[in-house]
Structure formats: C-alpha cells, structure tokens
Amino acid sequence: MREIIHIFHTNDLHSHFTYWKRSQSFIQIQRQILAEKGETSFLVDLGDHLDRSNLYTEATLGKGNIKMLNDADYDVVTIGNNEGITLSYNLLYQLYDDAQFEVVVANLYSQSEENPSWMKPYTILTTQYGTKIAVIAATAPFDLFYKELGWNVTNPRTELVKLAFELKKHADIIVCLSHLGITEDELLAQECPIIDVIFGSHTHHVFEKGQVENNVLLTGGGKFGQYTGQLTVEFDHASRKVVEKSDRLFENALLPTVEEEEQWLSNLQKEAKAILEKPIFTLTKPYNKEWFHRSQLSDLFAECMYDYTEADCVMFNAGIFVEPLRKGLISTYDIHKIFPHPINICVVQITGNELKEIFTQSENEDWPRLELKGLGFRGVIFGKILNYGIEMTKQRELYINGKLMEPDRIYRLATLDLFTFGYFFPSFKYAKKQYFLPEFIRDVFKNYCMKKFQ
Structure with missing residues (x-):
C-alpha cells in the first residue's frame, strides 16, 4: 500500500494579515477535500508569525496571533526570532499557554527554571493509517539577545541531528521545521540526509517547487503571507520508505477572497486602537521629523538615549521616525506609529580611533535614501545617520562633547541594535557591547516622555 500524506505550511507572516483569512479558508477547503x-x-507554521510592528500584535502582545493559529487548527508550530527575542522572558514563557497545537523548538532553554510545558524538542504526528511522522524544529541562535533575556540557545544543527537519529528508530518519516535560513538548511541536509523534508524560513527565500539537497527536500515560502505551501509525500508501507515527495506554493493574493475579509482586518485595527489609545502624557507643542538632517524629534530622542544609557555619544538613523510627534494628548498608539520597529538600544565600547572611523563611514551619501528591509527596521527610507556628541573639524580632528578625541580611550557609543549585525559597521559585530532588553526604542522613548512631560 502507498499512502499519500500532505503537510500545508506557512512561514514568516510577520503579522501581515492581509491574506490570512483567504489563505486559511483555502487550506481548510483543501484539507476537507483530501479527507x-x-x-x-x-x-x-515555521515561526515569525508575530511581529510587534503590527498594532494588533503589539496591543495583544502576541496572544492575538496565538488565537489565530488556534482558530485555523494548526497542528505544530515553531518559534522564530520575533517570538523569541522581541518579547520579555515572562511574555515568551506564557505566550503559548492557551495554544491548541504543539510548539516544537529543540535548542532553547530557560536559564532559571524548567522550560514552559508547551515547549517540546519534538512531537510525533500519526496518520489515519498509523504512519508516524517525527517533527523536529529549531530557531536561529541569537545568542547575545537570548542570554540577556534569560534564555540559553544552543547550536541548532547539533540538536537536530541528534534528535533525527534518535527518532529514526520510532518514526517512519522525519520532517524539520527550520527557522534557521537557507544556508543552515543546506548544511543540515548535507550532514543529516535521514531527514526527509526541511521546511525552510527566516531568510524569506522562495522555492516554488522545493529544492532537493542530498536527497532532502527543502522548502521556502517567502515572507509576509505571500504564499501557502503544500507538501505531498508518498509513503510505501511495504518498504516503510518515502518513495515520492514534492512541494508547491500557492500565491495568496490570487486565492479567492472570503466574505467580510476587509471588515475582519478593520476590526483588528479597532481592537488594537481601543487597547493602545489611552493618553499617557500631553505636549504643548509638536516635534517635527526630518529624514535628511536633525529635527526637533531627533533632538528629543537623542536626549532620551543619553538619559537611558549615560553614554558618551549617540548615533542613530533619522529614518526611524516614521511620523512626527504631534501636539496634544499622546497615547501608546501614537508612539507606536512613530516607532513601529522591533529595535533595541545598544551601547558599543570602542576606542577613539575606531570612533573616528565609524563617524567617517556614517557620512556615506548612499545610505540616507536606502529603502532598508529587515534588521528590525520598519520605516520607509533609512535616512541620514545623525551623530550627537561627535563633531569633526575641517582639519579632520574629532571632538567628543567638545573635547579632542583621545585615540586609545574607550568611549561608550549609544546606538541601535541594527547597526551591530555587521551590515553597516562590520567592526561593531566584534566590539564589546551591551544590549538593553527587552524594551524597544519606543518603550524607552515613551517612558522618558512620560517623565519629562507629566
């Protein structure tokens, strides 16, 4: 007997709910037909379902996303970095308490207590004909962030390979939910070909029909709810082997619309506003934003960063201000509209000579109009990099707070975590640094303004 098994998959939604209802309606209809x-x-689901740049996710602190997954009858999910490192320890620990599905992640451990009861290293699904499918999963190891938040994250490939070999004794098929990215997926396939399928995410890659690596089928479903994936596996009961496997993607924008789709999306916004619109302070004047030079809002934010970090100098990009700060009653909703980014403050320790090099790099004329996607940035354009407490004379002498820079002295530069991943300033990746977690820049700014203006 040959049994045909299907696994529908979603990934990296990042709380882009535009096509959620039609995608889930499509999946539900297809599953009924198959049954x-x-x-x-x-x-x-492969993780990063939630993204706190979305007002509804922010207002419900991710619990609204879990309700959606429950309502859609998901069987298994794993967590991405947006679940893992954009929530406080307690919020993540309790995030899936009401989940009606299995949550699998093999490489995350609490530093202070037993893992939450919902967090499992694997699960086994059983088909109606008794075929056992072992589901293993791991998430991207953002070590410094997890450590600061109270978690230990281990090497994902090591954990997955060990589990795969252990579970091969008990399961007919092994699949992996990977929130690791395409490069790690390929390396895992090379190292562990006993895994039948690696469902891929994190790097937002697209494989319209999957990709085979060392006889392991890899999938990739893009981002932001672009696609719904369907894996089909043919399992031969006589040989106890997978004899065929294939994957395909359905473009969600082209799926049939569902009744009251727009109303459902509108209701999410209304629910979020109702939670976030309580006034928290009052302004007697507006603070304008600018993307290509300093502004009243950037001056206020720099003041806030100095107060929060007690750093020697401050650097950030002007594009973080999505909207201005208006006059009158200000709510958490207003602050979120200005700072939708899941970005944290970081203090980097560097020498005077290194700081001079960083300042020179920050003057890159190509960066202000860069339409940055990723690294936590959720704005329109990157904007000019603004330096506070740092000035360079025409003679190329650098002054820190009015004093000539000392080449070997260690300075504390307060900046944004997106600059520490090596894309803009490679030296930051290896410098000594302190991340301020779990507060996002909007939380720090809100707290400062509540103190300053009340």
Missing part, C-alpha cells in the same frame, strides 16, 4: 479522499493532512 474525503482518505488522505491525511497536517498544518504547520
């Missing part, structure tokens, strides 16, 4: 044919199906 009538006697073919078992499952539904999995």
Whole structure:
C-alpha cells in the first residue's frame, strides 16, 4: 500500500494579515477535500508569525496571533526570532499557554527554571493509517539577545541531528521545521540526509517547487503571507520508505477572497486602537521629523538615549521616525506609529580611533535614501545617520562633547541594535557591547516622555 500524506505550511507572516483569512479558508477547503479522499493532512507554521510592528500584535502582545493559529487548527508550530527575542522572558514563557497545537523548538532553554510545558524538542504526528511522522524544529541562535533575556540557545544543527537519529528508530518519516535560513538548511541536509523534508524560513527565500539537497527536500515560502505551501509525500508501507515527495506554493493574493475579509482586518485595527489609545502624557507643542538632517524629534530622542544609557555619544538613523510627534494628548498608539520597529538600544565600547572611523563611514551619501528591509527596521527610507556628541573639524580632528578625541580611550557609543549585525559597521559585530532588553526604542522613548512631560 502507498499512502499519500500532505503537510500545508506557512512561514514568516510577520503579522501581515492581509491574506490570512483567504489563505486559511483555502487550506481548510483543501484539507476537507483530501479527507474525503482518505488522505491525511497536517498544518504547520515555521515561526515569525508575530511581529510587534503590527498594532494588533503589539496591543495583544502576541496572544492575538496565538488565537489565530488556534482558530485555523494548526497542528505544530515553531518559534522564530520575533517570538523569541522581541518579547520579555515572562511574555515568551506564557505566550503559548492557551495554544491548541504543539510548539516544537529543540535548542532553547530557560536559564532559571524548567522550560514552559508547551515547549517540546519534538512531537510525533500519526496518520489515519498509523504512519508516524517525527517533527523536529529549531530557531536561529541569537545568542547575545537570548542570554540577556534569560534564555540559553544552543547550536541548532547539533540538536537536530541528534534528535533525527534518535527518532529514526520510532518514526517512519522525519520532517524539520527550520527557522534557521537557507544556508543552515543546506548544511543540515548535507550532514543529516535521514531527514526527509526541511521546511525552510527566516531568510524569506522562495522555492516554488522545493529544492532537493542530498536527497532532502527543502522548502521556502517567502515572507509576509505571500504564499501557502503544500507538501505531498508518498509513503510505501511495504518498504516503510518515502518513495515520492514534492512541494508547491500557492500565491495568496490570487486565492479567492472570503466574505467580510476587509471588515475582519478593520476590526483588528479597532481592537488594537481601543487597547493602545489611552493618553499617557500631553505636549504643548509638536516635534517635527526630518529624514535628511536633525529635527526637533531627533533632538528629543537623542536626549532620551543619553538619559537611558549615560553614554558618551549617540548615533542613530533619522529614518526611524516614521511620523512626527504631534501636539496634544499622546497615547501608546501614537508612539507606536512613530516607532513601529522591533529595535533595541545598544551601547558599543570602542576606542577613539575606531570612533573616528565609524563617524567617517556614517557620512556615506548612499545610505540616507536606502529603502532598508529587515534588521528590525520598519520605516520607509533609512535616512541620514545623525551623530550627537561627535563633531569633526575641517582639519579632520574629532571632538567628543567638545573635547579632542583621545585615540586609545574607550568611549561608550549609544546606538541601535541594527547597526551591530555587521551590515553597516562590520567592526561593531566584534566590539564589546551591551544590549538593553527587552524594551524597544519606543518603550524607552515613551517612558522618558512620560517623565519629562507629566
């Protein structure tokens, strides 16, 4: 007997709910059709379902996303970095308490207590014909962030390979939910070909029909709810082996619309505003934003960063201000509209000579109009990099707070975590630094303004 099994998959939604209802309606209809044919199906999500740049996710602190997954009858999910490092320890610990599905992640451990009861290293799904599918999963190891938040994250490939070999004794099929990115998926496939399928995410890659690596099928479903994936596996009961496997993507924008889709999206916004619109302070004047030079809002934010970090100098990009700060009653909703980014403050320790090099690099004329996607940035354009407490004379002498820079002295530069990943300033990746977690820049700014203006 040959059994046909289907696994529908979603990934990296990042709280882009535009096509959520039609995608889930499509999956539900397809699963009903398959059930009538006697073919078992499952539904999995690969992480980064939530993103706190979305007002509804922010207002519900991710619990609204879990309700959506429950309502859609998901079977198994794993967590991405947006679940893992954009929530405080307690919020993540309790995030899936009401989940009606399995949550699998093999490489995350609490530093101070037992892992939450919902967090499992693997699960086993069983089809109606008794075929056992082992589901293993791991998330990207953002070591410094997890450590600061109270978690230990281990090497994902090591954990997955060990689990795969252990579970091969008990399962007919092994699949991996990977929130690691395409490069790690390929390396895992090379190292552990006993895994049948690696569902891929994190790097937002797209494989319209999957990609085979060392006889392991890799999938990739893009980002932001672009696609719904469907894996089909043919399992031979006589040989106890997978004899066929294939994957395909459905473009969600082209799926049939569902009744009251727009109303549902509108209701999410209304619910979020109702939670976030309580006034928290009052302004007697507006603070304008500018993307290509300093502004009243950037001066206020720099003042806030000095107060929060007690650093020697401050650097950030002007594009973080999505909207101005208006006059009158200000709510958490207003602050979120200005700073939708899941970005944290970081203090980097560098020498005077290194700081001079960083200042010179920050003057890059190509960066202000860069339409940056990723690294936590959720703005329109990157904007000019603004330096506070740092000035360079025409003679190329650098002054820190009015004093001539000392080449070997260690200075504390307060900046944004997006600059520390090596893309803009490679030297930051290896410098000594302190991340201020779990507060986002909007939380720090809100608290400062509540203190300053009340």
